[in-house]
Amino acid sequence: MLYRESGQYKTSYISDQSIFPIREDRIGIAIIGVIAIVIPFVASDFFLNAIMTPFLILALAAIGLNILTGYAGQLSLGTGAFMGVGAYSCYKLTTIFPDVNIIILVLLSGLFSAGIGVIFGLPSLRIKGLYLAVTTLAAQFFLEWCFIRIPWLYNYNSSGAIEVPERRGFGDIILTGPAAGAMTQYFVVLGIVVVVTLAVKNIVRGRIGRQWMMIRDMDIAAELMGVRPLTAKLSAFAVSSYLCGVAGAMFIFFYLGAAEPSAFSITLSFQILFMVILGGLGSLVGSYFGAAFIWGLPIVLRAVLPAMGIDIGAETVFHIATMVVGALIIFFLIVEPHGLARLWSLGKEKLRVWPFPYG
Amino acid sequence: MRLKRLIAGTIMAGTLAGAALPAFADELFVPLFSYRTGPFAGSGIPIANGMHDYLTMLNERDGGINGVKIRVSECETGYDTQKGVECYEQVKGEGALVISPYSTGITLQVIPKASVDKIPVLSMAYGLSAAAEGNTFPWVFNPPNTYWDGASAIVTDIARREGGAEALKGKKIGYIFLDAGYGREPIPLLEQMASDMGFELLQYPVPGKEMQNQSSQWLNIRRDRPDYMIMWGWGAMSPTAVKEATKIRYPMDKFYGIWWSGGNDDAAAGGEAAKGYRTLNFHGVGSDFGVIQDIKKYVVDAGKSEVDPAKFADNLYNRGVYNSMLIAEGIRRAQELTGKTVIDATDMRNGLENLDITEARLKEMGMEGFALPMKLSCDDHSGHHKVYVVEWDGKDWQKSGDWFSPDVDVVKPLLKKAAEDYAASNAPWPERTEACLN
Numbered sequence: 001m002l003y004r005e006s007g008q009y010k011t012s013y014i015s016d017q018s019i020f021p022i023r024e025d026r027i028g029i030a031i032i033g034v035i036a037i038v039i040p041f042v043a044s045d046f047f048l049n050a051i052m053t054p055f056l057i058l059a060l061a062a063i064g065l066n067i068l069t070g071y072a073g074q075l076s077l078g079t080g081a082f083m084g085v086g087a088y089s090c091y092k093l094t095t096i097f098p099d100v101n102i103i104i105l106v107l108l109s110g111l112f113s114a115g116i117g118v119i120f121g122l123p124s125l126r127i128k129g130l131y132l133a134v135t136t137l138a139a140q141f142f143l144e145w146c147f148i149r150i151p152w153l154y155n156y157n158s159s160g161a162i163e164v165p166e167r168r169g170f171g172d173i174i175l176t177g178p179a180a181g182a183m184t185q186y187f188v189v190l191g192i193v194v195v196v197t198l199a200v201k202n203i204v205r206g207r208i209g210r211q212w213m214m215i216r217d218m219d220i221a222a223e224l225m226g227v228r229p230l231t232a233k234l235s236a237f238a239v240s241s242y243l244c245g246v247a248g249a250m251f252i253f254f255y256l257g258a259a260e261p262s263a264f265s266i267t268l269s270f271q272i273l274f275m276v277i278l279g280g281l282g283s284l285v286g287s288y289f290g291a292a293f294i295w296g297l298p299i300v301l302r303a304v305l306p307a308m309g310i311d312i313g314a315e316t317v318f319h320i321a322t323m324v325v326g327a328l329i330i331f332f333l334i335v336e337p338h339g340l341a342r343l344w345s346l347g348k349e350k351l352r353v354w355p356f357p358y359g
Numbered sequence: 360m361r362l363k364r365l366i367a368g369t370i371m372a373g374t375l376a377g378a379a380l381p382a383f384a385d386e387l388f389v390p391l392f393s394y395r396t397g398p399f400a401g402s403g404i405p406i407a408n409g410m411h412d413y414l415t416m417l418n419e420r421d422g423g424i425n426g427v428k429i430r431v432s433e434c435e436t437g438y439d440t441q442k443g444v445e446c447y448e449q450v451k452g453e454g455a456l457v458i459s460p461y462s463t464g465i466t467l468q469v470i471p472k473a474s475v476d477k478i479p480v481l482s483m484a485y486g487l488s489a490a491a492e493g494n495t496f497p498w499v500f501n502p503p504n505t506y507w508d509g510a511s512a513i514v515t516d517i518a519r520r521e522g523g524a525e526a527l528k529g530k531k532i533g534y535i536f537l538d539a540g541y542g543r544e545p546i547p548l549l550e551q552m553a554s555d556m557g558f559e560l561l562q563y564p565v566p567g568k569e570m571q572n573q574s575s576q577w578l579n580i581r582r583d584r585p586d587y588m589i590m591w592g593w594g595a596m597s598p599t600a601v602k603e604a605t606k607i608r609y610p611m612d613k614f615y616g617i618w619w620s621g622g623n624d625d626a627a628a629g630g631e632a633a634k635g636y637r638t639l640n641f642h643g644v645g646s647d648f649g650v651i652q653d654i655k656k657y658v659v660d661a662g663k664s665e666v667d668p669a670k671f672a673d674n675l676y677n678r679g680v681y682n683s684m685l686i687a688e689g690i691r692r693a694q695e696l697t698g699k700t701v702i703d704a705t706d707m708r709n710g711l712e713n714l715d716i717t718e719a720r721l722k723e724m725g726m727e728g729f730a731l732p733m734k735l736s737c738d739d740h741s742g743h744h745k746v747y748v749v750e751w752d753g754k755d756w757q758k759s760g761d762w763f764s765p766d767v768d769v770v771k772p773l774l775k776k777a778a779e780d781y782a783a784s785n786a787p788w789p790e791r792t793e794a795c796l797n
Contacts, residue, residue: 050448148538148566155784158547158777159487159540161467165785178471256444258468260540262567263440299445313665314433315395 003351019201036190040183048182049255055295056186056193057250062275062287063200064243069273070282071204072236073216074124078136079244079272081143084264085113086245087252088153091162095155102167102175103188106249113245114238116143121237125230140266147261163258176253185254196246201284203239212236213282271295278329280341289340297325385701386430387423387690389414390450392443392460398570399438399594402622402675406461407433408666409679412658413650417687419657424690427700438594440464447472456707457481457686463541466499473498474789479708481689483682484509484618484641488544489777491741493712496778497793500711502685503641503733503744504765506617507773510545510589511766512639512746513615514552517587519763528557533585535576535592535600538564542591545617548773549589555769561585570596577603587613592620598628601636611635612750623673626751636751637759642681642730644749644756646672649725650680674749674756681730688716696796712737713797731762737795743767 003024010016020026040048065079090109094102120139124132147153154162166177174180175188203209211232214222223229252259271294279290301321305312312320336343350357393407394400414431423429432453434446443465447458458473458480460466466486473480480499482490488505490496504512517532518524534549536542542564553560561583563576573596580588588609592600597620604614612635616625621638629636646652651672658664659671670676693702693710702710714735721727733744743765750759782788 044452046448046452050445157784158543159463159467160543161464161540163467163471163785166787178475256441256468257471260440260464260467262464262539265568303449313395314393314435318396318435318437 003348003354005352019198019205040186045182048186051296051299053182053186053189054251054255055291056189057247057255058272058275058295059288059291060193060196060250061244061247061272062279062291063197063284064240064247065272065276066279066282066284066287067200067204067212067243068236068240069276070280070286071209071216072212072233072240074121074233074236075129075133076136076240077133077266077269077273078120078139078143080264080266080268081140082113082117082241082244083248083251083268084143084147084261085116085241086110086248087259087264088147088162089113089245090249090253091155091164092153094165094167098165098167101169102253103169103192106192106246106253109249110242110245113248114242117237117241117244118234121234121241124233124237137266140269144261144265147264159260161258161260162252164253164256176257178257180254189250189254192246192250196243197284200239200243204284208232208235216282274329278332278339280339280344283339283341285344286339286341289344293328293340294325297328298322301325386428387456387702388430388432388450388454389457389686390446390453390455390459391431391433392436392446392458392462392465393433394436394438394461396435397437397439397594398567401598401624402594402619403438403461405622405666405670405673405675406679406682408664409676409681410459410683411679412654412664412666413680413683414687415663416654416657419661419663420653424687425694425700429687429690436460436462436465438462438464440468444468451476451478454703456690456702456704457711459483459682459686460486463487463544464539467540470496470499471785477708478704479711481682481686481711483685485541487781488548489774489781491739491743491774492778493736493738493740494791495782495788496740497712497791498708500735500740502714502735502740502742503731504746505741505743505770505774506544506591507548507770508741508743508765508767509617509639509746510548511552511770512763513589513617514549514556515763515766516615516637516748516760518556524556530558530587531561531583531585532558533561533563533580533583533588535563535565535573535580535588535590537570537591537593537596538566541593545591547777548770551773552766552769565592565596565600570594571599573599573603577607577609580609581607587615590614590616590620592616592625597622597625601626601629601633604636605629605632612637615639618678618746621749621756622675623670623755626756629751631753633751634753637748638756639746640674640749640756640758641744641746642677643726643728644674644677644758648729649727650684650729651677651725653725654680677729684724684726684730685711685714688720689714708793709796711735712740712795736797743770 005022008023020029061083068074068076086109089112090105093105093109123135127135154160164176167175169175173184211227214227215232219229275290275294278293280286298321301324302317305317391410394403395407411431414429418428436443436446443460447469455478458469458478460469463486466482469480482501484504486501488507490499490501491505518527521527549560565573565576590600611633614636616638618639626633626636689707689711692713693706694700696709697706712735716733718732731745733742735742745762745764747762748759749756
């Protein structure tokens with residue numbers, strides 16, 4: 001009843017091809033937008049710093065992996081390392097060019113990650129499936145080794161960590177470093193993530209995205225129809241690594257503030273892979289769902305369990321949160337193997353015909 | 360629909376959690392970053408128990424500190440830096456008096472934040488060595504010793520046994536360490552000493568995820584035959600290293616560990632064969648101290664502790680007690696200075712900076728012989744206090760030799776330079792604005 005598209009006519013190509021063709025969707029997006037802008041004014045710093053900002057950043061990384069795995073069908077286990085490339089190159093860039101706005105550098109650092117991604121994507125032209133996953137695993141270990149063993153990357157810091165310096169922009173607002181406000185960082189991250197998501201959405205529904213999906217569904221057929229696997233696969237690796245690189249740079253500059261190489265370990269790669277699988281392969285909104293679920297739920301559980309007056313040790317809360325998240329992952333994958341995104345679209349279908357379902 | 364409800368529920372729960380952070384007035388909130396899970400739990404559990412039990416004992420025996428109860432709350436980090444940052448954000452909003460990160464990685468993360476959020480960081484004998492420079496790092500404290508003190512103390516002890524610093528010329532000293540911020544911290548000092556004294560430093564890094572598989576490192580050690588070995592191990596790394604050392608029959612009395620590699624379980628992994636393994640220490644071992652007996656009486660026997668009775672008062676447990684004693688004394692000193700009983704984090708910083716634990720005070724606390732008197736000042740947040748060596752006799756740690764001073768002449772100029780470097784590479788680093796009260 002509420003969600004009904006009858007009576008909404010598309011009278012031009014522009015309205016027919018818009019990202020949100022249904023009016024109710026546009027209203028929903030507008031509401032989410034308003035909430036996203038209002039949240040920092042009502043929520044605590046902890047909520048912003050520890051939940052919202054990393055959630056947005058990881059959602060972007062999940063979108064990156066989703067491009068590669070969900071849209072182009074190339075399994076990758078090197079996400080964490082590609083994020084690390086973005087972070088380290090952003091750190092080097094801001095060391096060399098301290099006066100350039102950090103947001104520009106964050107967006108540039110993705111290019112380095114894209115370059116590395118293309119190089120490690122070359123084997124995908126010959127190798128498929130699980131075997132490709134193994135070569136990306138090699139990328140993960142090799143790059144992690146570089147982060148530890150090449151002291152130039154962390155400016156010869158004796159503890160081997162990169163520490164984010166203070167950078168200002170837009171007048172004199174502190175954007176990074178310990179003195180930066182939670183709200184500023186949230187808005188910067190929100191801005192970047194929204195803009196990049198829109199750009200990706202347009203790539204995915206255009207010529208390039210369709211090539212990726214053809215390669216994913218049947219590469220020989222795609223090739224026969226004139227899709228070059230070389231450009232299609234490598235462009236998927238490039239775009240995916242670019243997004244992961246930007247996410248990695250933001251992860252350090254707007255969330256952690258300093259990082260050891262272990263921040264980009266295989267654990268992070270798996271975390272993002274779980275986000276993609278749970279959120280839904282080949283879906284942008286699913287990446288957001290997956291990130292919210294995998295990142296947010298343990299923190300919320302850890303905060304809520306003691307707040308409800310259950311007096312248990314910190315480590316027991318930790319164990320319970322891990323178990324609950326694990327159980328929920330299994331539950332969701334049984335109920336809907338195609339992820340939360342599929343659940344979402346099923347919900348929308350049902351809502352369209354509510355309250356008089358037919359068929 | 361179900362999903363919508365789930366999301367709505369999650370968001371609501373999240374905002375509730377964010378909003379429902381309590382702010383109590385009449386208490387002293389001391390958060391403990393602990394890790395009872397993960398590969399470092401073996402070292403983390405005794406530390407967490409010791410820290411928790413001492414503060415609980417103060418609450419039970421004295422009703423807190425000067426009549427104000429201490430609220431102790433553990434935050435599980437799993438030795439993971441990201442979770443540590445999360446814990447930091449969480450306790451920051453609750454009015455934490457002091458942060459004890461218990462991980463060098465987490466310490467490095469919170470050092471820049473501490474001066475902005477005005478919360479002191481007490482990294483007891485770990486963390487960034489350069490943080491001992493109080494004028495550069497007014498909010499960070501690392502008493503009673505920095506890692507560089509530890510490294511220089513081990514080299515000093517080796518030189519003593521060899522019969523003088525000259526005798527080290529041409530010797531080979533191996534350094535096996537956890538390849539993380541923690542293990543890499545003393546390398547600049549060791550390299551400096553190697554070039555000053557003319558010994559050769561061989562490095563054997565152990566990656567964090569291969570802590571339990573060190574056969575390749577020990578194979579190299581067997582080939583290189585270093586005259587002495589120094590270890591910077593933590594968690595599962597230390598027992599593995601001790602076991603591997605006994606396996607290749609490395610002379611255990613030439614194998615030194617930093618104070619953190621001195622857990623009872625660490626040495627016990629080598630059994631009888633680990634006899635002679637030496638680690639540094641700066642507090643008493645065993646339970647023959649008034650303070651430990653009080654903890655037993657008021658906390659352990661009353662069933663208020665998580666400690667396994669068999670592991671009560673082992674070496675790392677006592678270290679947790681020592682750490683909590685520093686926190687409690689910092690609070691007491693802050694109360695004295697301000698005249699208030701309920702203090703805030705800024706007062707706590709002053710309390711720690713003016714910490715002066717005398718022989719008489721130690722006696723009062725039942726810590727006579729447990730620790731040495733210590734004193735901090737505005738420009739020295741570590742103190743470079745004396746340490747001693749304990750030796751594993753196959754069953755327990757035994758004191759070996761007397762208390763001695765680390766090589767302060769080498770350490771201090773290096774610390775000064777490192778602090779300057781840190782401030783330069785993190786420019787603009789804030790100038791110290793806090794008044795000095797001593």
